[in-house]
Amino acid sequence: MKRIFFLIIFFGTATFVQAQWATAFHISNRPFVAVNKQLGKKWLPEFRIDVDNSFEYTGLELVINHVFIENETYQFYGGLGARVNYFSGLVIPVGLNIYPFENKNFGFQMEMAGVIGEVDILRGSTGIRYRFNRN
Numbered sequence: 849m850k851r852i853f854f855l856i857i858f859f860g861t862a863t864f865v866q867a868q869w870a871t872a873f874h875i876s877n878r879p880f881v882a883v884n885k886q887l888g889k890k891w892l893p894e895f896r897i898d899v900d901n902s903f904e905y906t907g908l909e910l911v912i913n914h915v916f917i918e919n920e921t922y923q924f925y926g927g928l929g930a931r932v933n934y935f936s937g938l939v940i941p942v943g944l945n946i947y948p949f950e951n952k953n954f955g956f957q958m959e960m961a962g963v964i965g966e967v968d969i970l971r972g973s974t975g976i977r978y979r980f981n982r983n
Contacts, residue, residue: 868886868979868980868981869883869884869885869980870884870885870886870977870978870979870980871883871884871977871978871980872884872894872957872975872976872977872978873975873976874896874957874959874973874974875973875974875975876971876972876973876974878898878900878901878907878935878971879900879973880896880897880898880899880907880973881896881897881899882894882895882896882897883895884913889918890914891912891913891914891915892913892914892915892923892925892927893910893912893913894910894911894913894929895908895909896908896911897909898934905934906933906934907931907932907934907935907936908931908932908933909929909930909931909932910929910930911927911928911929911930911939911941912927912928912929913925913927914926914927920947921946921947921952922944922945922946922947923944923945924944925941925942925943925945926940926941926942927940927942929941931963931965935963935966935967935969936965936966937964937965937967937968938962938963938965939961939962940961940962940963940964941959941960941961942959942960942961943957943958943959943960943961944957944959945957945977946958953978953979953980954976954977954978954979955976955978955979956975956976957973957974958973958974959972959974960972961973
């Protein structure tokens, strides 16, 4: 039921707003894939799914990030979210998206996130990010 709730909130909100889709792969000791749809210039709601493990241990996250600093080459953000199924709890991410190439659709990311709940952990990740149809 929690999974359905997160999917409805994420896709329901993102569908009604003119925005830009992006996808990412975060590399850490618990890697995850992410899909987001940037809302305006300042909001990055993102749905995340753990990968590289069994379905029983797959965690789901929904975070709402706010872009604090942005220019054509990078975005610095922080946010708040929730995680369910495995390591359930509150998620507090802070990160940096970097777009160093001429094509600003492809870039890299670094993120540090506190997960507070069943187990309190500080998670660090790096990875790649791709923005579709960037105007």
